Amino acid sequence: MPNAKGIRVSRRDFNKLAASTAAVGPFFLFSGRAGATQKTLKIAKWSHFVPQFDPWFENIAREWGQQHDTQVTVENIPVEKISAVASAEVKAGKGHDVFIFPWPPAQYYQHAVDHTEIYQRVAGKYGAIPQIAYRSTYNVKNKQHFAFADFWAPSPLHFRQDYWAKVGMPLGPGHYGSLYGGGKRLRDEFHIPCGLAFTPTLEGNITLHTMLYAFRAWILTGNDEVVFNRNVFAGVALKYLQQLYRETGTPDQLSWQPGGSVQAMLAGKTSCAINAISLLRAAEEQDAEAASKIWIQPPLLGRSGMGVTALPHITNCSLVWSFGQNQDEAKQFVADLIDSSRTGYAASLGFNFPTYAKTVPDLIVHLGKDPQANPHDKYLLLKDALHWTPNLGVPGFATPAFMEVFNSFLIPKMVQRVLKGQSSPEDAAAAAAAEIQRIADKWQQVN
Amino acid sequence: MKTIRERTSMVVFAVMAMMGVAFLAAPNLANSQTTTAVSGAASFNPPPCDYKDQFYMDNGLDPTQVVGRFGSARLTGPPATGNQVNWVADSTCSQRDPDRRNFRILAITGGFPDDQSGSPTEFITILGFVTNQNLIPSGINAFETTYSRNVGAINGGLDGDQQNPGETISIVNSANPRSITMQNLVSNFEAYPAPKQRLANGQIALNPCQADMVSPLAPAQPCFDLSTVNAVFTPALRQDWRFATNRNAIDGSDNNCISNNPAVCTPPNGTGSAPPQSDSPFGYFCDDLLGMWINSFFWYTVDPADHTSPLGKTCTPILKKLGQQNGLTPDGTPIVKTGDELDNILEANGCAAEGQLAFDGSDGGAIWLVCPAIPDPRAGAISADAFLDQAHNSNGTVQNIGLLENFLSLQIFGVFFTQLESSQQSQITAQAVKQQ
Numbered sequence: 001m002p003n004a005k006g007i008r009v010s011r012r013d014f015n016k017l018a019a020s021t022a023a024v025g026p027f028f029l030f031s032g033r034a035g036a037t038q039k040t041l042k043i044a045k046w047s048h049f050v051p052q053f054d055p056w057f058e059n060i061a062r063e064w065g066q067q068h069d070t071q072v073t074v075e076n077i078p079v080e081k082i083s084a085v086a087s088a089e090v091k092a093g094k095g096h097d098v099f100i101f102p103w104p105p106a107q108y109y110q111h112a113v114d115h116t117e118i119y120q121r122v123a124g125k126y127g128a129i130p131q132i133a134y135r136s137t138y139n140v141k142n143k144q145h146f147a148f149a150d151f152w153a154p155s156p157l158h159f160r161q162d163y164w165a166k167v168g169m170p171l172g173p174g175h176y177g178s179l180y181g182g183g184k185r186l187r188d189e190f191h192i193p194c195g196l197a198f199t200p201t202l203e204g205n206i207t208l209h210t211m212l213y214a215f216r217a218w219i220l221t222g223n224d225e226v227v228f229n230r231n232v233f234a235g236v237a238l239k240y241l242q243q244l245y246r247e248t249g250t251p252d253q254l255s256w257q258p259g260g261s262v263q264a265m266l267a268g269k270t271s272c273a274i275n276a277i278s279l280l281r282a283a284e285e286q287d288a289e290a291a292s293k294i295w296i297q298p299p300l301l302g303r304s305g306m307g308v309t310a311l312p313h314i315t316n317c318s319l320v321w322s323f324g325q326n327q328d329e330a331k332q333f334v335a336d337l338i339d340s341s342r343t344g345y346a347a348s349l350g351f352n353f354p355t356y357a358k359t360v361p362d363l364i365v366h367l368g369k370d371p372q373a374n375p376h377d378k379y380l381l382l383k384d385a386l387h388w389t390p391n392l393g394v395p396g397f398a399t400p401a402f403m404e405v406f407n408s409f410l411i412p413k414m415v416q417r418v419l420k421g422q423s424s425p426e427d428a429a430a431a432a433a434a435e436i437q438r439i440a441d442k443w444q445q446v447n
Numbered sequence: 448m449k450t451i452r453e454r455t456s457m458v459v460f461a462v463m464a465m466m467g468v469a470f471l472a473a474p475n476l477a478n479s480q481t482t483t484a485v486s487g488a489a490s491f492n493p494p495p496c497d498y499k500d501q502f503y504m505d506n507g508l509d510p511t512q513v514v515g516r517f518g519s520a521r522l523t524g525p526p527a528t529g530n531q532v533n534w535v536a537d538s539t540c541s542q543r544d545p546d547r548r549n550f551r552i553l554a555i556t557g558g559f560p561d562d563q564s565g566s567p568t569e570f571i572t573i574l575g576f577v578t579n580q581n582l583i584p585s586g587i588n589a590f591e592t593t594y595s596r597n598v599g600a601i602n603g604g605l606d607g608d609q610q611n612p613g614e615t616i617s618i619v620n621s622a623n624p625r626s627i628t629m630q631n632l633v634s635n636f637e638a639y640p641a642p643k644q645r646l647a648n649g650q651i652a653l654n655p656c657q658a659d660m661v662s663p664l665a666p667a668q669p670c671f672d673l674s675t676v677n678a679v680f681t682p683a684l685r686q687d688w689r690f691a692t693n694r695n696a697i698d699g700s701d702n703n704c705i706s707n708n709p710a711v712c713t714p715p716n717g718t719g720s721a722p723p724q725s726d727s728p729f730g731y732f733c734d735d736l737l738g739m740w741i742n743s744f745f746w747y748t749v750d751p752a753d754h755t756s757p758l759g760k761t762c763t764p765i766l767k768k769l770g771q772q773n774g775l776t777p778d779g780t781p782i783v784k785t786g787d788e789l790d791n792i793l794e795a796n797g798c799a800a801e802g803q804l805a806f807d808g809s810d811g812g813a814i815w816l817v818c819p820a821i822p823d824p825r826a827g828a829i830s831a832d833a834f835l836d837q838a839h840n841s842n843g844t845v846q847n848i849g850l851l852e853n854f855l856s857l858q859i860f861g862v863f864f865t866q867l868e869s870s871q872q873s874q875i876t877a878q879a880v881k882q883q
Contacts, residue, residue: 170580170588170592171580171631173806174631175741177659177805180659182805231795236663236664236797236800240663243663298631301634301741304795305786305789308635380625381626383625
């Protein structure tokens with residue numbers, strides 16, 4: 001945004017901001033001046049996992065409001081409530097002007113303005129739409145963009161280096177066979193379970209979709225044709241998960257609430273997790289010594305030619321509702337927000353990877369000289385993250401059908417049935433495939 | 448890579464023709480002691496040699512942890528047979544390339560590139576094996592955890608005015624200055640060995656003996672063993688290798704998305720079912736300087752004689768069709784030449800599986816290979832005394848005569864077989880038939 005561009009946010013500023021806004025609560029009102037005719041802009045956004053980010057965002061929004069004579073409100077919504085709030089707004093036909101999702105809101109494309117215009121505005125400054133944004137926000141049916149994606153968060157493997165060194169893998173497991181083999185030894189000999197999230201939470205969803213994709217158990221094709229369980233890959237992946245859970249896991253994996261796998265790792269109770277770097281950032285805040293023992297590495301090597309791959313933990317997508325009362329202001333805000341990517345990256349402590357590389361041109365320098373990290377170049381392993389991060393919906397786009405599968409937690413629920421012994425891998429895969437087919441058919445009938 | 452090679456081959460061939468290079472007649476390979484068969488200007492590519500210890504260390508690998516290292520071990524024996532040696536002392540190695548030590552490799556292993564072509568055009572040298580990430584309890588790491596060496600420092604010259612602090616090659620916390628661990632880098636480059644599955648008693652084993660590799664698609668017993676490096680020696684393989692040398696090819700030949708233009712990187716109308724990108728942050732020839740690979744073993748999960756079980760019924764027509772297309776291994780299973788055949792035809796239907804050995808060495812065997820592909824096998828890279836290491840049929844004949852034809856063509860004429868004149872092709876084919 002015009003005057004927000006170039007704002008630098010230090011950790012001291014974060015703390016000041018956090019302290020000054022802590023008493024206000026999750027709902028913020030910013031206005032340049034009071035007046036009955038003043039324009040308004042209501043923003044809903046997911047509560048960021050790095051606590052310092054939200055005060056920064058509110059500050060940015062306030063400044064934007066002052067410059068555009070607009071009364072801006074920001075509501076931070078816990079991730080687990082995002083879908084419910086968005087659905088309620090669609091049902092009511094009213095709500096916020098800008099709704100910022102942590103994943104592609106493809107299901108709401110009929111209620112979104114065409115965001116192509118925003119991408120075009122941004123193209124003048126930062127270039128053509130990047131692949132991850134394009135494939136996360138483009139609807140191939142109506143050939144419109146249902147949202148604008150400005151950042152994403154990679155999902156590296158976090159592992160306790162000191163634990164894995166005990167079983168001869170000081171550099172981590174590397175591939176799914178070693179995750180099982182080393183994880184089994186860690187639990188058998190040292191009573192430390194592997195801590196991948198398997199619950200219907202965001203981290204469970206990302207972990208399990210990542211693992212299925214790495215086993216080539218794709219959900220849908222680019223045409224929304226159901227391929228799940230049309231080959232053996234789903235069954236093989238589920239059997240692997242069953243074995244992994246039985247021989248390396250903990251019952252807690254089936255009951256963790258949002259953030260449960262993160263808390264378990266922070267407490268030193270588990271040996272690994274697939275998560276955004278907010279896990280490591282939290283460790284750095286809470287216990288520097290423990291943080292120094294948590295290492296990250298690129299995702300595990302997949303099977304059947306899938307290579308090293310992990311889905312994004314977050315795909316930050318701003319959506320302007322078509323029923324919104326202030327669409328012009330909303331589009332302007334979203335387009336301007338990209339100018340703040342650089343300070344947003346800093347405010348998020350490196351969590352927000354820009355979709356437009358030009359907005360944070362020195363990303364690799366930051367990754368290599370992180371003041372909080374021990375060692376300071378610990379995060380440099382993420383410099384190639386875009387190479388191993390496809391979009392949600394891969395091998396296709398983030399379609400409404402795929403995102404309904406994602407948001408209904410169909411995959412974690414399927415895995416839970418297998419791990420709890422309620423269903424065989426074959427039956428669970430077949431039932432999930434039938435449900436995916438129903439969802440795909442439903443969306444096929446929608447214009 | 449193939450595209451580049453073929454394009455370049457045309458240029459080289461044209462230059463050679465213009466210069467009137469007289470191609471040598473096929474030498475008696477068995478008795479040849481010369482290092483170069485291709486003469487004159489066409490012989491500008493050096494034959495492969497082992498790396499110096501320094502080069503191993505500079506690139507993150509402890510050379511003392513390389514098992515069966517050519518130049519120090521395995522002078523004879525697989526892949527060589529009889530009196531044939533796998534390597535020879537050669538003082539020109541370090542002259543041609545200061546990163547090489549003076550042991551020239553004669554054993555050239557052939558295979559398929561990972562570009563879906565199935566072309567027998569890859570040639571590599573298996574210098575040694577890495578069997579363990581970390582040796583407990585000694586704590587010796589095959590992949591170095593710390594290392595530092597200063598290069599290029601100048602102190603003096605021009606009456607002491609010339610000073611240069613040099614550059615430091617360092618490994619800290621197992622990561623190089625780009626913060627890449629060798630283990631992570633190598634995981635981007637998969638080599639595909641195909642262990643023989645038919646046991647001495649004639650039974651087909653449908654899974655490896657390593658518990659963490661067992662596919663749920665087939666019984667765990669009987670099993671074939673991968674616990675020693677011998678499991679990747681050619682006599683133990685049912686077919687030739689496949690290597691992903693083309694990962695992240697700069698020409699986009701691996702279908703990686705190298706353009707920021709969605710129209711380039713996306714299937715038409717977004718309707719394609721293939722992944723949009725087969726991307727890797729690394730290029731084999733520019734990042735993996737030791738030419739290392741992680742072994743992704745692949746095997747059949749169904750007995751080719753099984754036509755009655757549910758899996759047998761599914762796989763019988765698939766195996767039959769693939770066998771007719773590619774031929775059969777000594778196991779009686781089809782030869783697999785491409786990733787598509789393995790992933791989308793065999794594995795997708797449960798007829799095959801793949802896996803890697805445990806990084807802690809608990810499975811035994813060759814987890815990783817130090818096995819550099821020859822970047823350009825033309826124009827002298829295949830010396831006259833080199834021999835081809837390739838899979839054979841049960842009757843002793845070579846399994847892929849195209850691989851042998853390419854090898855001989857490169858050895859004698861310095862170009863791939865397809866670049867030869869028809870008379871030369873006839874000469875090579877005759878030689879291959881005679882030699883196989």
